[in-house]
Amino acid sequence: MSTKENVLEIKNLNFYYDDFQALNDINMDVKENNVTALIGPSGCGKSTFLRTINRMNDLIEGSRVAGQVVFDGDDIYSGNIDVVRLRKRIGMVFQQPNPFPKSVFENVAYGPKVHGVKDKAEIEELVIESLKGAALFDEVKDRLDSSALGLSGGQQQRLCIARALAVKPEVLLMDEPASALDPVATAKIEDLIEELKEKYSIVIVTHSMQQAARVSDETGFFLMGDLIEFDKTNKIFENPANQKTEDYITGRFG
Amino acid sequence: MSNLYQKRKLTDKIFKVVFLMFIILALVVLAALIFDIFSKGFVMMDLDFFTRFDSRFPEKAGIKAGLFGTLYVIGLMIPITFITGTATAIYLEEYAPKNKLTDLIKLNIANLAGIPSIIYGMLGLGVFVRTLGLGRSVLAGSLTLSLLVLPVIIVSAQEALRSVPKSLRNASYGLGANHWQTVYKVVLPSALPSIMTGFILAISRAIGETAPLIMMGALTFVMFTPQGIMDSFTVMPIQIFNWTSLPKSEYELVAASGSVVLLLILFALNGLATFIRYKFSRD
Amino acid sequence: MEKNKESSWYAVLFDQKIRYMNSKSSSNRWVNYVLLLATLISVFTTVGIIVILVSDSIHFFAEVSIIDFLTGLKWNPLIEPNKSYGVLPLVGGTMMITLGSALIAIPVGLGSAIYLTEYSSRRFKKIIKPIMEILAGVPTVVYGYFALTFITPKILKPIFPEIQTFNALSASIAVGIMILPMVISLSEDALNSVPESIRQGAYAMGSTRFEVASKVMVPSALSGIISSFILAISRAIGETMIVAIAAGMRPQLTANFLKPVQTMTGYIVQVSLGDTPVGSLEYYTIFAVGLLLFLLTLALNIISHWILMKYREVYH
Numbered sequence: 001m002s003t004k005e006n007v008l009e010i011k012n013l014n015f016y017y018d019d020f021q022a023l024n025d026i027n028m029d030v031k032e033n034n035v036t037a038l039i040g041p042s043g044c045g046k047s048t049f050l051r052t053i054n055r056m057n058d059l060i061e062g063s064r065v066a067g068q069v070v071f072d073g074d075d076i077y078s079g080n081i082d083v084v085r086l087r088k089r090i091g092m093v094f095q096q097p098n099p100f101p102k103s104v105f106e107n108v109a110y111g112p113k114v115h116g117v118k119d120k121a122e123i124e125e126l127v128i129e130s131l132k133g134a135a136l137f138d139e140v141k142d143r144l145d146s147s148a149l150g151l152s153g154g155q156q157q158r159l160c161i162a163r164a165l166a167v168k169p170e171v172l173l174m175d176e177p178a179s180a181l182d183p184v185a186t187a188k189i190e191d192l193i194e195e196l197k198e199k200y201s202i203v204i205v206t207h208s209m210q211q212a213a214r215v216s217d218e219t220g221f222f223l224m225g226d227l228i229e230f231d232k233t234n235k236i237f238e239n240p241a242n243q244k245t246e247d248y249i250t251g252r253f254g
Numbered sequence: 255m256s257n258l259y260q261k262r263k264l265t266d267k268i269f270k271v272v273f274l275m276f277i278i279l280a281l282v283v284l285a286a287l288i289f290d291i292f293s294k295g296f297v298m299m300d301l302d303f304f305t306r307f308d309s310r311f312p313e314k315a316g317i318k319a320g321l322f323g324t325l326y327v328i329g330l331m332i333p334i335t336f337i338t339g340t341a342t343a344i345y346l347e348e349y350a351p352k353n354k355l356t357d358l359i360k361l362n363i364a365n366l367a368g369i370p371s372i373i374y375g376m377l378g379l380g381v382f383v384r385t386l387g388l389g390r391s392v393l394a395g396s397l398t399l400s401l402l403v404l405p406v407i408i409v410s411a412q413e414a415l416r417s418v419p420k421s422l423r424n425a426s427y428g429l430g431a432n433h434w435q436t437v438y439k440v441v442l443p444s445a446l447p448s449i450m451t452g453f454i455l456a457i458s459r460a461i462g463e464t465a466p467l468i469m470m471g472a473l474t475f476v477m478f479t480p481q482g483i484m485d486s487f488t489v490m491p492i493q494i495f496n497w498t499s500l501p502k503s504e505y506e507l508v509a510a511s512g513s514v515v516l517l518l519i520l521f522a523l524n525g526l527a528t529f530i531r532y533k534f535s536r537d
Numbered sequence: 538m539e540k541n542k543e544s545s546w547y548a549v550l551f552d553q554k555i556r557y558m559n560s561k562s563s564s565n566r567w568v569n570y571v572l573l574l575a576t577l578i579s580v581f582t583t584v585g586i587i588v589i590l591v592s593d594s595i596h597f598f599a600e601v602s603i604i605d606f607l608t609g610l611k612w613n614p615l616i617e618p619n620k621s622y623g624v625l626p627l628v629g630g631t632m633m634i635t636l637g638s639a640l641i642a643i644p645v646g647l648g649s650a651i652y653l654t655e656y657s658s659r660r661f662k663k664i665i666k667p668i669m670e671i672l673a674g675v676p677t678v679v680y681g682y683f684a685l686t687f688i689t690p691k692i693l694k695p696i697f698p699e700i701q702t703f704n705a706l707s708a709s710i711a712v713g714i715m716i717l718p719m720v721i722s723l724s725e726d727a728l729n730s731v732p733e734s735i736r737q738g739a740y741a742m743g744s745t746r747f748e749v750a751s752k753v754m755v756p757s758a759l760s761g762i763i764s765s766f767i768l769a770i771s772r773a774i775g776e777t778m779i780v781a782i783a784a785g786m787r788p789q790l791t792a793n794f795l796k797p798v799q800t801m802t803g804y805i806v807q808v809s810l811g812d813t814p815v816g817s818l819e820y821y822t823i824f825a826v827g828l829l830l831f832l833l834t835l836a837l838n839i840i841s842h843w844i845l846m847k848y849r850e851v852y853h
């Protein structure tokens with residue numbers, strides 16, 4: 001088994017919303033081409049943590065970061081990193097599908113266009129490739145110009161994944177991507193994640209432990225802003241080192 | 255690729271500056287307006303400005319007629335519009351059946367809010383001054399202005415009622431109150447600060463209105479104050495308009511003085527509305 | 538968006554109870570009637586406006602044909618000789634002022650709204666909002682005075698020495714400033730009603746603030762924004778005192794903003810201030826022009842409402 005490189009190294013990360021400390025001294029190494037799952041009860045900070053990786057928290061007034069998130073050799077919170085470039089390389093899929101009120105095609109084409117692809121043929125190729133990569137192409141190939149809002153919830157979410165893939169990121173952040181979907185659509189998303197990890201590194205927040213156990217290679221358990229335990233998924237679920245982890249896994253709380 | 259990227263960042267920065275300049279432009283204009291009017295307005299103004307009537311001599315001109323006229327017209331307007339406006343809003347929000355007719359009425363009111371004020375003047379002229387025979391009186395003026403601001407008051411009162419949380423209503427029903435009791439004792443008091451704020455702003459607007467009153471016959475050169483609601487009258491904005499139109503250049507300063515008085519009254523009302531809004535907002 | 542699961546069983550029960558109580562209680566019925574009466578006032582207002590405008594216009598159109606009215610190029614109803622009743626100069630004046638004010642208020646208004654929603658901090662907004670309200674509260678006579686005594690002599694005359702005292706440009710500028718707060722406020726509302734999730738999605742794609750605003754937010758709020766533009770234009774068309782004071786009393790068809798023009802509203806005020814005898818043709822001209830004005834603004838308001846309803850983006 002080859003050892004994988006770290007694609008992200010989080011060091012001593014502390015995060016504050018105004019006076020409230022949401023994350024306490026988090027340390028984590030995310031490996032390349034892994035699926036890394038983050039689990040924990042509601043409000044434990046896992047979504048906040050996810051959003052520090054692509055600096056989406058910058059949009060919230062009053063938020064502050066201390067510590068480092070190292071990506072490709074640079075701390076993304078240091079002065080010389082630009083957020084716009086960062087988010088091209090680290091993409092995000094949200095809990096609620098949020099397609100733009102545009103056509104299916106325009107949704108996926110948005111990223112490439114904004115990042116400078118001008119050639120029509122190239123854009124079309126990218127869109128088709130991304131839709132295929134999100135296992136959505138066959139379902140929408142006859143309706144690329146129809147409004148994205150007309151798709152079902154599951155389709156919209158896969159569209160959002162296609163949209164994220166179209167800019168060719170290296171890391172894909174997924175914040176409970178299937179929680180608003182029915183079981184069939186959820187299964188499709190989980191299969192997709194299996195496929196995607198060959199090309200991308202995926203960090204997924206999930207409130208479903210079964211999902212974490214199914215899809216991920218490594219899992220981190222968060223509780224009240226602390227990273228209690230982070231290890232191979234098998235270990236976390238079969239033989240957790242920390243008592244709190246075990247309590248959560250076995251359903252004693254959360 | 256980096257070139258395009260720099261271009262994108264530059265575009266973002268340029269538009270940020272441009273849009274900020276737009277806002278600053280509006281602020282600068284407002285500052286210029288206030289500065290210009292206040293600096294001109296205090297040249298000839300003294301306390302007698304409030305106790306003198308208009309005059310053929312600019313240095314003797316005063317705003318007494320307009321001040322009292324405004325007080326009478328607006329004073330009469332306040333109870334009329336508050337009661338009618340709030341009652342209509344209560345009906346539309348709490349009692350009206352949810353059918354096409356109600357939708358039509360709501361649409362009608364929204365439309366009325368967008369009709370130019372001078373048309374209300376024509377309405378006032380035709381209905382109140384002529385048909386009802388009220389003449390060019392304070393009463394006719396009040397009624398005309400009331401119709402003008404009523405749609406705005408209704409719409410804002412409706413929104414105020416709508417934003418009363420359902421939990422409050424349910425608590426009242428849970429205690430056995432009927433619909434009217436709930437509306438009167440629970441919903442209305444809760445919505446009242448918002449209703450008041452919207453109402454004060456509507457009255458502010460009415461104080462500044464000129465065209466409809468000119469249309470229905472308020473006079474421009476008036477040397478008396480109204481003694482009763484059937485008397486003829488003028489209001490401050492009309493006096494200001496009159497002074498602005500006079501050829502003698504000193505009247506420009508008198509008009510500024512009148513504007514200062516009007517603006518100060520409006521600022522005070524605006525401040526009152528803001529104060530109410532902040533004092534009573536619990537969120 | 539799926540958070541409002543408040544339609545639980547007890548809330549539904551309460552709704553039904555209310556409907557029942559509404560239909561039975563007699564004190565409620567009395568209250569019902571009183572309130573209904575208050576509402577009917579709004580109906581009578583509309584009816585009143587239409588009746589007055591139409592009935593008095595009929596007197597006018599008995600003597601002047603509608604075609605001559607709507608297509609005539611000369612408006613001179615008051616002064617002998619050569620009285621003519623072509624309304625186009627007035628319409629032209631109105632359109633000039635409206636165009637001028639829109640050219641100012643729309644870009645500045647939309648740009649300001651974008652700044653407030655995408656670029657500014659909370660603190661900045663808190664300061665700007667009340668100032669905008671002050672701007673919105675200035676009476677139109679004061680704007681007119683400002684246009685005549687400040688904008689024309691101190692701002693425009695240095696740039697255009699040939700400008701006349703009464704001109705369309707200063708009135709346009711003043712009207713533009715008057716409707717500016719309206720454009721800003723309504724556009725801002727429209728932009729804020731786009732779901733936050735869409736905005737976040739756009740940022741997550743690596744877009745700059747300008748790209749988020751121009752490529753995602755504005756297109757997503759377009760119906761509300763266009764609707765706000767139309768409402769502002771409607772307001773500009775109906776504006777009276779600013780143009781009466783600053784634009785002049787000369788109805789002439791011109792494209793030159795440096796000259797005086799007269800708008801439909803300005804004409805109506807001019808006649809009201811004069812001694813036109815009631816019942817004369819001159820008197821009825823007010824109502825014909827007023828009817829045209831009413832129909833124009835009504836049409837715009839309806840179009841604005843229709844755009845809002847028909848094209849409103851529905852986010853579930």
